[in-house]
Amino acid sequence: MATLDKIRKQSVLLLVVVGLALLAFIVGDLVNSSAAFFSESSANVAEINGKNVKIRSYMEAIDQMTEVYKMEIGEAAIDDKITDQIHQSVWDMTVRDNILMRETKAINMTVSEAELYDLIMGKNIDMMISSRRMFFNPETNSFDPALVAQFRKMIDSDHPNPNISLEQLNQWKSYWKFWEDQVRMGRLEAKYGKLLYNLLVVNSLDAKNSYNNQKTTVDFVYATKPYLTLPDSVYTASNRELKALYNKKKEQFKQEASRDLKYVIFYIEPSDEDFANAEQWINELKPQFETTTEIGSLTNANSDVTYKGENLSKDAVDADFRDFAFSGKKDDCMGPLFVNNTYKMARIVETGIMLPDSVKLRHILVQQDTEEKTQLLADSIEKAIKEGADFAVMAQTYSKMSQTATKGGEIGWVKEADLENEMAEKVMKASVNEVFQMKGSYGIQILQVMERAAETPKVKLAILERKVVPSSATQAKIFQRAKQFAYENNTPEKLEKSALEQGLSCRPISSLDINQTRVANLKNSRQIVRWAFKNEVNTVSDIFECDDKIIVAAITGANEKGYRDLESVKDFLLNEIRRDKKAEAIKQEMSGKQIADFVADVAAGYTVDTLRGITFNTPYAGSVGREPELFALASMANQGQLSQPVKGVMGVYVFNVFNKVVSDQPFDKEAEVSDLTRAHYMLPYLGMDVLKKAANIEDLRYKYF
Known part of the structure; x- marks a missing residue:
């Protein structure tokens, strides 16, 4: 009984322990599940009009385009520049496809399977298919639809060719799917663009108005006074005026998040000691290079240029050794030379070779x-x-x-x-x-x-070459100098001042976007972009290694998504207000005067000249440049009547039409409608551009790239 009583007393504790363990298990599982859920939900590379774009599918699209590109050019690897272009292309396609699918779904617009078949296998094959070199007949060097059919049969067969590996078959299937998807989306975009194109109809009034705008041609004499002849200091703007204009034009100042930087460059270059060591090295090797019977082994063990025993035509030989190579005899040597930071010498291995290029x-x-x-x-x-x-x-x-x-x-x-x-x-x-x-x-x-x-003369030529590069010791000194510079100059002001004193290049960059792949033309500088968006204004960086340069950067400005503030656009606003005030002043000055008065008043900044052949639609003319309001008013003015002052883009004008010709060509409605309709060809592109600007796009690429 005592034992049972003891167990009974301990059972409460046991239940508590077991209960806590179960609770911990359940909570842990819940936490893990939630973490997985939130991790999955947050793994988005973008949100476009409320629809998430998953990083996994986005990466698959990048991988697919990369493989397609490799297959197109027949290369196994691509450089960073092409990789950046592929990333941008995938982003552009992702945005386009999401916006287009949303718009076309709303109006039940699709590309049917019959349409798609016609574009890839039928009578109206799309250029995206017909321009693929894979489907060119080698005999005719032109597109062959039969090769498309053969290719489709091969990748769709239930019994694939046993000589084709599964990996290769899957590559071809992915290749075809990529282009099939591109054709489908291209066709959908074309149909939607055609719809936009047809929405804008040119009517009789449009045609008549276009005819009237072109039928009258005028010649006129004008006087002008440019705004720049008046001093800026006299024409200022109050805070109220600046704020009013800012509010009026606020939509022009919309911006994405960006950063402003200044950065100092330390070039990783060889020292004088590095040059001396390279010169000593080649001079010490010269006797052996001139006499060895193992020229290939010696060259390949020491030279930056591999000796392959190739038969070289004249064009293929280094220009510095070209004349020597085709005038000398076997075992003749030349050099060493010093060209473009490189020491080099050459030896003729064989001559008298005749082979095709x-x-x-x-x-x-x-x-x-x-x-x-x-x-x-x-x-x-x-x-x-x-x-x-x-x-x-x-x-x-x-x-x-x-x-x-x-x-x-x-x-x-x-x-x-x-x-x-x-x-x-x-x-x-x-x-x-x-x-x-x-x-x-x-x-x-x-x-x-x-x-x-045709066969041409060739030679075998061994070249011993070494480019002078910075040694480890030199690089260490440059790194140390850059680190010391970053440590001592911990504000943008100090950084710029010190760079100037030390003769270093300090460069500004404005509006650095969060998704930019590089800063200016600096290779491997995406790291600087990431750093700039993780740190505060006035922060100075540690050193960044960007290929053959060391960079120290400072954040000088942070522009958040939204609208640029008034202070940042103050100069733009001030110039516009000044122009308006100067225009009013010049108008008053011109009032009541004739053209002859302005001829006599050249010292006051006036210019008098003549324009001929001006119509309502003239976009640009002579030394005046682009002045649409002046041209429009002149085309409608009465002959021989001096105009009122006209506020233009570059100054204020008065004019007097001395010749006016009205065309007697009859109104041709069909021709005018045709001309105006042709001018609408940009509507589909502009329509997509408007949709992109209106779309709610949250770009999260910076989290992953």
Whole structure:
């Protein structure tokens, strides 16, 4: 009993412990679930008109476009500049597609499957499909719809070609889906644009008004006084006037969030000691370079320029050694030279070579599970071609190189430098139509030379070259100097003053956008943009390494999303108010005077001149430039009557029409309507632009890139 009583007493504690454990488990699971939910909901790269754009789908779009680009150019890698362009293109397409889908859905506008088929496989194939080199017939070098059909059949087949890997098949499917989607959205945008175009109808009144605006041509003499002839100091503006004009024009001052910076550049450049060391290095190697029997090994072990044993034509030889290379004999040497921060010398390895500069080539890349299977298939293909099989058909059927397989294996014209050494030697010496194999780590290539360029003299030339670059010690000194500079100059004012004293370049940059990929033309400077939006005004950065430059930056201004404040646009407002006040002053000064009075008053800043052939629609004329109000009033004025002063863009004018010609060409309603309708061609583009500006877009790319 004592034991049971003890257990009974402890059971309350046990229940509490178990209960707390269960509660902790439930709460933990709830917290984890909530965290996952909020993480998922916050993983948006944008919100466009209330619709979230998930970072995952956005990244998939970037990856897809990147792969399409690589397939288009036949390269495995792309540089940062192209990557930036792809990112921007995906963003532009994302915004366009979301806005367009919203607008077209509201009016039940779609692209039917029949429409899409006609644009990709039918009689009206879209340029986005017909301009793809993948669908060009190598024989005619033009678009071939049959290749599109063949491509579609290949990627849609329930029994795909066993010679095509699953990875390659998926790449082709993604490639096709990308262009199919582009055609679909392009067609939808065109239909919506056509709707906008047709909404604006030119009527009889529009046509008559256009005719009237052009039928009268005038010649007139005018006098003008430019605003700049009056001193700014006399014409000021009160705070009330500035504020009133600011409120009137406030929508012009709408802005996105941006930052203003100043940055100082420290160039990572070689020191005098680095130049001296490089000169000593090449002079010490010179005797060995001139006498060695292992020129390739010596050069490749020491030179910035690899020696590949290539046969070089005159154009391919370094210009500094060109005359020497084609006038000297084997083992002659030249240098060292010092050109563009580079020490270099050359040695002739072989002369008297006659080969073509380039050959037109096609190939079939054969890959199988094993070397034996690869060799067996390659031998079978080569044998079939030599017995009369169509090389292009064999390439389309068996080649693993997708970029060339659809073009019948055609690579095009290649130079020796484009090929690996062993292949180059064989290809350049092969006769036209000769078929042969080349083994590589990637498989076996079956090659055929289709055409050969004319043979030209060539040489083999070894070049020992070293560009003088900053040593580790030099770089360390530059880094230390930049760090010390950033530490000592902890305000924008100090930074600018110290840069001036030390002869450093201090540059301003205004309105830096949060999604800019770089600052000015600085490579690898996205890091500076991120820093600028995470820190306060007047903050000075630590050092940023941007390729061959070290940057120290300071935030001089922060412009938040909304409207620019009055102070930041004060000069613009003041200039406009001044112009209005000067115009009134000049008008009063001109009042009651004749043209002859202004001729005699040149010292007061007046100019008198003549304009001819002016109509209501004239946009620009002579030394006056763009003065639409002047031209419109002159075209409607009575001949021989002096006008009232006219406020123009650059000054105030008075004029007197001395010749007026009214065209006797009859009104042609159809011609006028046609001309005005043609002028509406920009409406679809302007319409999309208006929709983008009106859209509620929250751009969150800065969180991820």
